[in-house]
Amino acid sequence: MRKQETTGSRSAPVLGRRAFLAAGMAAAGTALAGCGPADTVLSGKQRLRQWNLFTGGDGARMVEMHEAYRKQHPGIDFQPSTFQWGNPYYTKFAMGAAGGRAFDIATLHVSRIRGLGAGTLLSPVPTDLLAQHGITRDTITPNIWDKCTIDGELFAIPLDTHLMVNYFNRPVCEEAGVLDSDGNLVAVSDEDEFFEVCAAVKEVTGQYGVVTDTTHAWRPFWSLYRQLGGELTLEGELGIDDDKALRALDFLRRLSQDGLAPKSSDGAATPANFQNGIAGLMLSGNWELPTLKDAGMDFGMRPFPGIYGEELGQGDSHCFVLPVRREPDEDAVAAAVEYAAWMLKNSVTWAGGGHVPAYTPVTEGREYADLQPQANYRHAAENVQFDPSAWFSGSAAQLQADAGAIFTGVHTGAVTPQAALNRFKRAAQNLIDTTSPV
Amino acid sequence: MTVHANPTETPDAAPAPRSSSPPAVSGTARRSAAGIWFVLPFTVLFAVFLIWPLIAGLWASFTDRSLAKEDSSFVGLSNWVEMFGDPAVWQSLWVTLLFTLITVPPLVAIALAMALLTHRATARIGWFLRFSYFAPFLMPVAVVTLIWEWMYQPEFGMINDLLATVGIPGVSWLTGEDTVLPAIALTTVWWTVGFNYLLYLAALQGIPAYLYEAAALDGAGAWRRFTSITVPLLRRTTTLIVLLQMVASLKLFDQAYLMTNGSGGPNYAARPIIGYIFESGFTGLRIGYASAISYLFFAVIIVVSVLQLRLFSRKEDAA
Numbered sequence: 001m002r003k004q005e006t007t008g009s010r011s012a013p014v015l016g017r018r019a020f021l022a023a024g025m026a027a028a029g030t031a032l033a034g035c036g037p038a039d040t041v042l043s044g045k046q047r048l049r050q051w052n053l054f055t056g057g058d059g060a061r062m063v064e065m066h067e068a069y070r071k072q073h074p075g076i077d078f079q080p081s082t083f084q085w086g087n088p089y090y091t092k093f094a095m096g097a098a099g100g101r102a103f104d105i106a107t108l109h110v111s112r113i114r115g116l117g118a119g120t121l122l123s124p125v126p127t128d129l130l131a132q133h134g135i136t137r138d139t140i141t142p143n144i145w146d147k148c149t150i151d152g153e154l155f156a157i158p159l160d161t162h163l164m165v166n167y168f169n170r171p172v173c174e175e176a177g178v179l180d181s182d183g184n185l186v187a188v189s190d191e192d193e194f195f196e197v198c199a200a201v202k203e204v205t206g207q208y209g210v211v212t213d214t215t216h217a218w219r220p221f222w223s224l225y226r227q228l229g230g231e232l233t234l235e236g237e238l239g240i241d242d243d244k245a246l247r248a249l250d251f252l253r254r255l256s257q258d259g260l261a262p263k264s265s266d267g268a269a270t271p272a273n274f275q276n277g278i279a280g281l282m283l284s285g286n287w288e289l290p291t292l293k294d295a296g297m298d299f300g301m302r303p304f305p306g307i308y309g310e311e312l313g314q315g316d317s318h319c320f321v322l323p324v325r326r327e328p329d330e331d332a333v334a335a336a337v338e339y340a341a342w343m344l345k346n347s348v349t350w351a352g353g354g355h356v357p358a359y360t361p362v363t364e365g366r367e368y369a370d371l372q373p374q375a376n377y378r379h380a381a382e383n384v385q386f387d388p389s390a391w392f393s394g395s396a397a398q399l400q401a402d403a404g405a406i407f408t409g410v411h412t413g414a415v416t417p418q419a420a421l422n423r424f425k426r427a428a429q430n431l432i433d434t435t436s437p438v
Numbered sequence: 439m440t441v442h443a444n445p446t447e448t449p450d451a452a453p454a455p456r457s458s459s460p461p462a463v464s465g466t467a468r469r470s471a472a473g474i475w476f477v478l479p480f481t482v483l484f485a486v487f488l489i490w491p492l493i494a495g496l497w498a499s500f501t502d503r504s505l506a507k508e509d510s511s512f513v514g515l516s517n518w519v520e521m522f523g524d525p526a527v528w529q530s531l532w533v534t535l536l537f538t539l540i541t542v543p544p545l546v547a548i549a550l551a552m553a554l555l556t557h558r559a560t561a562r563i564g565w566f567l568r569f570s571y572f573a574p575f576l577m578p579v580a581v582v583t584l585i586w587e588w589m590y591q592p593e594f595g596m597i598n599d600l601l602a603t604v605g606i607p608g609v610s611w612l613t614g615e616d617t618v619l620p621a622i623a624l625t626t627v628w629w630t631v632g633f634n635y636l637l638y639l640a641a642l643q644g645i646p647a648y649l650y651e652a653a654a655l656d657g658a659g660a661w662r663r664f665t666s667i668t669v670p671l672l673r674r675t676t677t678l679i680v681l682l683q684m685v686a687s688l689k690l691f692d693q694a695y696l697m698t699n700g701s702g703g704p705n706y707a708a709r710p711i712i713g714y715i716f717e718s719g720f721t722g723l724r725i726g727y728a729s730a731i732s733y734l735f736f737a738v739i740i741v742v743s744v745l746q747l748r749l750f751s752r753k754e755d756a757a
Contacts, residue, residue, distance in 0.1 A: 086700065091720045094506040117506045201691035207593075215613060215701055264592045264610035267699055278593050398721050404701045405709075414615050414704060423705070437723040 045077035048335045051096070051106040052082055053089040057290030058353045063136035067343055076335055086396040090116065097121035100326045105336035109397035110147050110317040111387045111394030113155050117438050123324045124153040129334065135359070144317050144358050147386055156319035157340040159347060160355035161381040163315025164219050165286050166305055167235050170298045170303050172280035176200040184376065185281070190303050191251060198260040201280035209260040211279035213270045217252055217399045217407035219314045220283055224248035226385040234390035234399075238429045242421065249417035251307065256411040263412045274299075285315075286377065289354030301354075301373040303380035315384035316395050317358060356381035391438045392431040402427040443580040453712050499730035517730040527731055529706060530714040531738065533619065537694075537710065538687040541623045546676065548627065549634030554668075559640045560731075568639070575632035583696040586625040587612065590697075618703040622694050629693070630686065634679050640646050641675035642668070677750040684746060688739055691716065 054062045059082060070078055081103075083089040094116055096102025115124060130136070135144045140158060148156040168178075168185040178197050180186050188194045198209030212220050225232075225241075225248045233239030255261040265273055274282040275295055282288070283304065292299055305315030320340040322333060343350075347357035348367050356378055357363050369375050392398040406423045409415035415423070462656065501519050503510035521527050556567045576583070589596045590611035598608040611621040645668065653663050691712035694703070702709030702717070709717075719728030 087716075087720050091505065094723060098506060098508050123505055188722035215699060215704075255571070262593055264613065266587075268587065269591050269593065272591075273593055276594060392722065396721070398717070401701055401721065405704060405706050407616065408613055408701075408704045412610055412613055412615075412704065434722070434724075435502065437502070438506045 004153050014250075023429070033345035045075055046081065046331055046335045047077045048332070048339060049103045050078070050080040050339070051093065051103040052080060053085040053107055054082060055084060057159070057294075058287065058355075060090075061349055061353050065328035065343060065346055068346065068349075069339065072342075073339075076339075078339075090396060094121065097323045101113070102322065103323060104332045105320050105322060105339060107159070107318055107322045108156065110144065110156055110158060110319050112397065113148065113319070113321065114150065114389050115391040115394055115397055115438060116153045118150050121324055121437065123322045124155055125157055125322060126333065126337065127154050127205060129337045130154075130157065130341065133338060135341050135344060139361075140358050141358055141360060141382055143382065143384065147317065148319060152332070156321045156357040157337075157344070158317045158319040159340075159344060160350060160357050161315055161317045161384050162286050162355045163377075163381060163384045164223050164283060164304045164313035165377050165380065166302050167274060167282040167284060167292070168300050169274065169277065169280045170300055172204050172277065173300075176204045176280065177425050184300055185302050187302075187311075188307065191254075191307055194305055194307050195254070195258070195260065198255070198281065202260060205277055205280050208262055208273070208279040210255065210281040210283060211261055211265050211270050211273040212255075212283040213267050214256065214262065214264050214411035215266045215408050216400075216404045217411065218403035219285070220252060221245075221248050221407060222313060222314040222385060222387065223401065224251055224307060225349045226312050226314070227306065227310060232388040232428075234388050234393060234428065234432055236432070238425060238432055240425060240428070245421050246417050246423075247308075249407065249420055252407065253410045253417055255414070259411055262412075264408075286356075286374075289374070290352065299373075301376055303377045310383070311380060312383060312385050313380055314387070315381070316386065318355065319358075390431070394435075398431055399428060402431075467540055470504075474602075495729045496733060498726050499733055501726045502724075503726040503729070505720070508728065509654065513726070517727045520727065521730050521734060526706070526714055527711070527734070530709050530711040531735070533706075533708065534688055534690055534710040534712070534735075537619060537690050538684055540620065541687045542680065542683050543628050544623075545631055545634055545687075546679055549638050549679070550672075550676075552631070552635045553638035553642055554664075557640060570629050571635050572632040575630050577629065579629075579692045580696065582629045583693050585634060586621075587697055590621055613695055613704055615704045615707045618698065618708040622697055622708055625697070626687075626690075634683060637675055637679055638672065639644065641672050645671050680750070681743065683744055684742060685739065692756055697714055 037063065051057075052062060058276055059345055062080075062082075066078065066080055070076075083092055090112065092102075093106060093108070097106075097117065098121060108116065116122065127136070135157065141161065144158045144161055145154075148154055148158055166185065170179070170183065173179050173185055174183075176197075178186050178200050186197065188197060200209070202209035203336070225244055228241075228244040228247060230241045230244035230248070231239065256263045261279065262269075264271060270284055271288045272293055273279050274284075274288075275292060275297055286301070289301065303311040305311065320336075322336055325332075344357070344359040345362070347359055347362050348365070348371075351357050351362070351368055351374055354374060357368070358375070363378055368378075387393050387395075387400070390399070394400070403424060406415075406420050406427065410417055410420045498510075500512060501510040501516060502513045502517075552567075552571050556564060556571065557569055591596055592608050592610045592613070595611075597611065601608065609617055611617050649667050649671075650663055653667060658666065689712065692708040692712055694708045695713055695716070699709050702713055712735070715728045715731045715735070718724050718731060722728075
């Protein structure tokens with residue numbers, strides 16, 4: 001086109017303003033039409049729109065899996081869209097799902113399926129279809145499968161588990177003498193033992209023993225509270241065990257006030273403090289693994305320490321969900337379920353991000369067993385501690401935000417554990433009393 | 439704008455004497471019909487993107503509209519009643535007002551000081567000063583907050599490192615209840631002072647040099663010239679800057695949201711009212727309730743702006 005225009009220099013001015021505008025409109029029209037299902041019909045391909053919240057290392061791994069998926073599925077017009085985790089994603093998700101035109105399949109945190117409209121926005125997963133692809137309760141970590149089930153219906157296809165774990169800087173811990181014969185961090189059985197380990201590590205780093213995100217203390221708090229056997233009821237009258245909650249909060253306070261952990265360390269600073277050797281241990285989610293690996297750090301990972309008993313850690317699970325459709329589209333549902341099953345079966349790639357695949361044939365396989373340090377905390381995933389159920393609870397939801405804003409003062413010493421607990425109880429009761437918008 | 443407005447006014451005024459003759463009437467009608475087509479595009483945009491959302495928002499505040507539901511129902515004044523009894527509304531409104539109080543004075547004073555410095559600078563260094571004072575304003579908020587978040591880091595941040603060299607113990611800037619809002623204010627001043635500076639610089643260049651010359655001949659010192667010539671002649675600009683700055687400071691949200699990772703800071707010490715509106719509407723999915731709070735805030739902004747205009751125009755009358 002362009003060549004013809006330039007060679008025929010006389011004819012070039014013929015393309016006047018109006019013709020140019022008309023051509024532009026036509027081009028825009030074609031482009032708009034391209035967004036609709038028209039091209040799907042024309043190409044004869046099954047369109048599959050996927051929404052996800054994976055950026056960074058997770059995003060790269062998902063793209064890698066998607067490339068493989070595309071190669072094996074030439075008949076699918078696969079259209080993934082990525083949004084930033086947190087409010088930016090959940091907001092679009094809720095609006096998109098309410099509009100009923102946004103996606104055929106989307107990723108979500110299992111802790112949010114209740115809050116984001118299981119039954120109203122999310123449609124149950126056809127388990128018979130899933131079983132045809134070999135995905136049943138027998139091939140998924142059972143506690144996660146159950147978490148995806150509401151009133152006997154499966155609302156999500158779980159891809160993985162991710163949870164709070166304990167990272168350790170190997171050279172530092174070796175010097176501190178807190179490694180066992182296999183080169184792993186020693187297990188602890190109570191508060192004092194954990195403090196002793198931290199103190200020994202602090203001797204070596206000269207600054208701190210351990211670091212945890214003080215601005216998002218919900219995760220360690222929930223891990224510790226669950227280790228103590230605490231329950232949280234978020235219906236009617238708030239049900240919380242004050243003594244256990246206080247013990248968990250006081251533990252966080254002691255960590256910072258005794259100088260074993262920084263009084264202040266936000267989401268970005270926490271891995272930086274660990275990586276820079278300011279602290280030799282880190283209590284954080286397994287998703288920091290790729291960053292630290294890329295940095296070439298010599299570190300190990302183990303489950304969240306069993307300070308009050310079992311080694312339980314707060315966590316969640318990424319899953320696939322299907323929207324409620326205004327007009328049934330069985331082909332799209334079939335393609336979506338097939339895609340989810342494919343992702344689960346190939347989730348050993350996904351495990352590179354530190355997440356524990358939910359599909360047990362993968363985690364029991366040879367390839368996964370060789371993954372280090374992932375294989376070290378695999379069993380902890382079987383007992384991951386999900387957030388309590390409520391529309392305002394779960395990943396990036398209001399209860400976590402409130403806990404973060406309130407508990408951060410426990411680390412800095414601005415509030416006592418008792419005052420923080422009172423504030424948290426008020427905030428939680430306030431949320432319970434709010435009429436559910438879902 | 440005014441240049442364009444004048445010619446259109448003249449033809450309108452000109453045919454007025456002819457209006458008694460019948461053909462002229464239809465001519466005016468045709469002309470005004472043509473006028474509609476010129477006004478229409480803007481009117482449509484104005485109606486669709488301003489008037490309609492304004493009404494829709496007000497209507498939403500009387501419903502239980504939710505992001506996660508398609509239908510909503512009328513709930514009367516219950517959102518408004520809830521709002522007036524919600525301590526978080528008043529607490530976050532206070533955060534916004536406090537932020538406005540602590541940012542407006544430095545943003546005006548520092549901008550003036552920088553403009554005076556540059557105005558007197560020689561051409562050789564002037565361009566550099568103008569550039570460096572204005573440059574931060576060109577940065578997107580995400581970049582600004584990222585830089586400052588790392589500078590504020592308590593363990594390895596630049597600011598605490600500098601403080602340590604003079605023996606001051608480290609401060610947990612963004613995680614301390616008393617420090618988080620001042621820290622965000624400092625970042626905001628650094629980031630946005632360049633705009634006010636530019637306005638002041640332009641105004642300074644509009645003050646004729648002969649006034650200073652005459653005053654100097656009359657024996658007025660530098661301070662006298664500043665208070666009796668510069669300040670009064672900048673009054674209009676100052677009014678404008680203070681008004682714009684107050685509205686800008688009241689709109690606090692993005693930097694506070696980003697610098698506290700959306701948490702609102704320790705014990706919500708840096709959650710402005712827009713932050714709370716966002717939380718109610720987007721985290722909490724309650725659009726109806728969020729709309730009610732936005733209307734409260736809308737009223738506050740109007741009251742503040744009117745008060746401020748009154749206050750300044752009185753001063754101007756008196757002068």
